[in-house]
Amino acid sequence: MSFLPQLVFLIIFGAAGWFISKRVKFLRRNILLGKKTERNDQPEARWKTMLLVAFGQQKMFKRFIPAILHLFVYVGFIVINLEVLEFVLDGVLGTHRLFGPYLGSIYLAAMNFFEFLAVAVLLSCVVFLIRRNIIKVERFTKPEMKGWPAMDGNLILFIEIILMVAILTMNSTDQLLAERGVEHYLAIGTLAFSSMIQPIFEGMSDGALIFIERFAWWFHIIGILAFAIYVTYSKHLHIFLAFPNTWYSNLKPKGEMVNMPEVTNEVNIMLGIPTDAPADPPAEIARFGAKDINDLSWVNVLNAYSCTECGRCTSECPANLTGKKLSPRKIMMDVRDRAEEVGKSIDSGGKGLEDGKSLLGDYISKEEINACTSCNACVEACPVNIDPLSIILQMRRYVAMEESGTPAQWNAMFQNMETSFSPWKFSPSDRFNWAEKVKEEEMK
Amino acid sequence: MSTYKVPTMAEMAGKGETPEVLFWVGCAGSFDERYKAVTQAFVKILNKVGVSFAVLGPEEACTGDPARRAGNEFLFQMQAVANIQVMNGYEVKKVVTACPHCFNTIKNEYPALGGNYEVIHHSQFLQQLINEGKxxxxxxxxxxxxxxxxxxxxxxxxxxxxxxxxxxxxxALDVELVEMKRCRTKGLCCGAGGAQMFKEPEPGKKDINVERTEEALATGAQAIAVGCPFCLTMITDGVKNKEKEAEIKVYDLAEMIAKDMGI
Structure with missing residues (x-):
């Protein structure tokens, strides 16, 4: 017996593992370009949110048809990976269907279930491709989806279809060979789905079948490893990051904006209120608000890497719906793309954040952030609890406090508030005038 | 003849009294010609029910919400800290307001600046009064x-x-409540939040309030109820834009309750 296939398998498996770990380090470093923030409170609520929203797909079910199709792919992904465990062990040990003899009828039932899922995944991916390319569901055809994002979406679906075809081909030829009593192949019983495609292979010689079976086996396992690497370059990262992303969800009321304690200190000093701020302020005062990714929190950047560009946010954004330039999905994609750019630049010895570019200006325009009504529809819509609004509001803070670049009408509103304590230009002494009429009215 | 009373916190403090609840009127409630009717209606309800309340009157200032959402954190905090000083000075415990923006800011954002109060929206307050049979x-x-x-x-x-x-x-008004296509968690914004109330919308193909008004009109309702001064303005403008003022009215919840009570 030759150990060559085992050796080849181990080398491929090890190389994939090494490469993936390198990618994970790159992504982790990019996410941590964001500022420190504490999100470890209420662990029980966090586990519960993760269980419901990520594991349980709770928010997906606001739209039933894509939710069901997505559920098939999701369950298929998790369950079929159990089979991959056998693949890996077979690959290492040089065995074939390692668990088959031990599990007997349970093994047959499991294989049939895997095949059912493989077919469900395959059909769901076909429907997804149709929705993207033939029906052209509106949220997949927005301007930010042109080019690579559209290609990325289609590639993922295409790869998943090919992988499922490989599984079914492998099972089909494997059982034909077992029926013919070819050495090494184990008859496990009737497989409901792959037996249907057996007529395609029936006329072939044993040698041809063994070739196809081995090819499908290697194709599937190498395909999965290659796909795992591809995922680290793709919007498909959500399959892993959805879990930490929901764990680090904002658990506060959505309407609450994060306080800026550095401003509070100055306000207290101006108003003559004693503060408990440290006597000597930090040497370097950070920027107010966000101009680039390092001004955002690392949770914002994690959000960006968790986004799978489904566009539910954008399809419910009142600004986008009425033709404004703002698209919450684009905000997330821009944050990710900028983090990638900075990360690559750092790794190649480039200037990193000091490359003369910035998130606000080079990726996101003021027109976009100025169109937001802070209505939280995007936050509510996101199936994995991404918060585009937090990023928009931090950029507004930068524009207002570092650039004094807010729209003129807002500056007028600021002036009114400063001088008459109301966003409108009314005399503060008239504030209570509304009561005069009602005070004269007889109580009925 | 007994008239409606609108006591201020200062007057009550002068008499050594503390009201149960501070009615936070807000800028729209104080200055907006149309929306003043809502403030008046709510005050009449409070009088009629005999709720122990007071307002800040001329001592009230904008919560700072639009400044914060437009990015001006300094201005927001100046407003907020000043308001908190006034409210804490009167030992305010409970606040009711008809404005969801004031509600959100005082409830969620003032605690970080030292203002801790029980804050409820007037819809919740009215619901309680109705449930209690008051x-x-x-x-x-x-x-x-x-x-x-x-x-x-x-x-x-x-x-x-x-x-x-x-x-x-x-x-509770014995009416037929009909829902718009986008409601509750999926409700469509009127277009005024995030300080949009105070500037022209960015370039686009449609105004958000018109989009929302069309949806309201599609329900066939005879009136649109709102619980927010900005929404009231935006939806009223939307109805005007569609030239439907004769067919459909826009009311705040407090106005509807006051009308039903005959006050």
Whole structure:
């Protein structure tokens, strides 16, 4: 017996593992370009949110048809990976269907279930491709989806279809060979789905079948490893990051904006209120608000890497719906793309954040952030609890406090508030005038 | 003859009294010609029910919400800290307001600056009064049997998860509550939040308030109920834009309750 296939398998498996770990380090470093923030409170609520929203797909079910199709792919992904465990062990040990003899009828039932899922995944991916390319569901055809994002979406679906075809081909030829009593192949019983495609292979010689079976086996396992690497370059990262992303969800009321304690200190000093701020302020005062990714929190950047560009946010954004330039999905994609750019630049010895570019200006325009009504529809819509609004509001803070670049009408509103304590230009002494009429009215 | 009373915190403090609840009027409630009617209606309800309340009157200032959402954190905090000093000076414990933006800011954002109060929106307050039987609804008023739709305001709904209180208030009026296609968590913004109220919209193909008004009109309702001063302005403008002022009216919840009470 030759150990060559085992050796080849181990080398491929090890190389994939090494490469993936390198990618994970790159992504982790990019996410941590964001500022420190504490999100470890209420662990029980966090586990519960993760269980419901990520594991349980709770928010997906606001739209039933894509939710069901997505559920098939999701369950298929998790369950079929159990089979991959056998693949890996077979690959290492040089065995074939390692668990088959031990599990007997349970093994047959499991294989049939895997095949059912493989077919469900395959059909769901076909429907997804149709929705993207033939029906052209509106949220997949927005301007930010042109080019690579559209290609990325289609590639993922295409790869998943090919992988499922490989599984079914492998099972089909494997059982034909077992029926013919070819050495090494184990008859496990009737497989409901792959037996249907057996007529395609029936006329072939044993040698041809063994070739196809081995090819499908290697194709599937190498395909999965290659796909795992591809995922680290793709919007498909959500399959892993959805879990930490929901764990680090904002658990506060959505309407609450994060306080800026550095401003509070100055306000207290101006108003003559004693503060408990440290006597000597930090040497370097950070920027107010966000101009680039390092001004955002690392949770914002994690959000960006968790986004799978489904566009539910954008399809419910009142600004986008009425033709404004703002698209919450684009905000997330821009944050990710900028983090990638900075990360690559750092790794190649480039200037990193000091490359003369910035998130606000080079990726996101003021027109976009100025169109937001802070209505939280995007936050509510996101199936994995991404918060585009937090990023928009931090950029507004930068524009207002570092650039004094807010729209003129807002500056007028600021002036009114400063001088008459109301966003409108009314005399503060008239504030209570509304009561005069009602005070004269007889109580009925 | 007894008239409606609008005591201020300063007057009450002068008499050594503390009201149970501070009615936070807000800038729209104080200055907006149309919306002043809502403030007056709510005050009449408070009088009629005998709630121990007071207002800050000239001592009230903008919560700072639009400044904060437009990015001016300094200005927001100047407003907030000044308001908190006034409220803490009067030892305010409970606040009711008709404005979801004031509600959100005082409830969620003032605690970080030292202002800790129990804050409720007037829809929740009215719901409580109705549940406790303190508001005697006649049920035969001008809304009886009519189709009414409710527009969720973002800062009450998604921002603070208050969806049922305003609906319960409307249902108490013996009307037919009809929902728009996008309601509750999916409710469409009126277009005014995030300081949009104070500037022209960015370039686009349509105004958000028109989009929302079209949706309200599609329900066939005879009135649109709102629980927010900005929504009231935006939806009223939307109805004007569609030239439907004769067919459909826009009311705040407090106005509807006051009308039904005959006050």
């Amino acid at each position: 508001v005697a609804l006649k049920g035969g008023g001008e809304f009886k049997g009519k189709k009414i739709t409710f527009h969720d305001s973002c800062y009450l709904g998604r921002a603070n998860d208050v969806y049922e209180a305003p609906r319960d208030v409307i249902k």
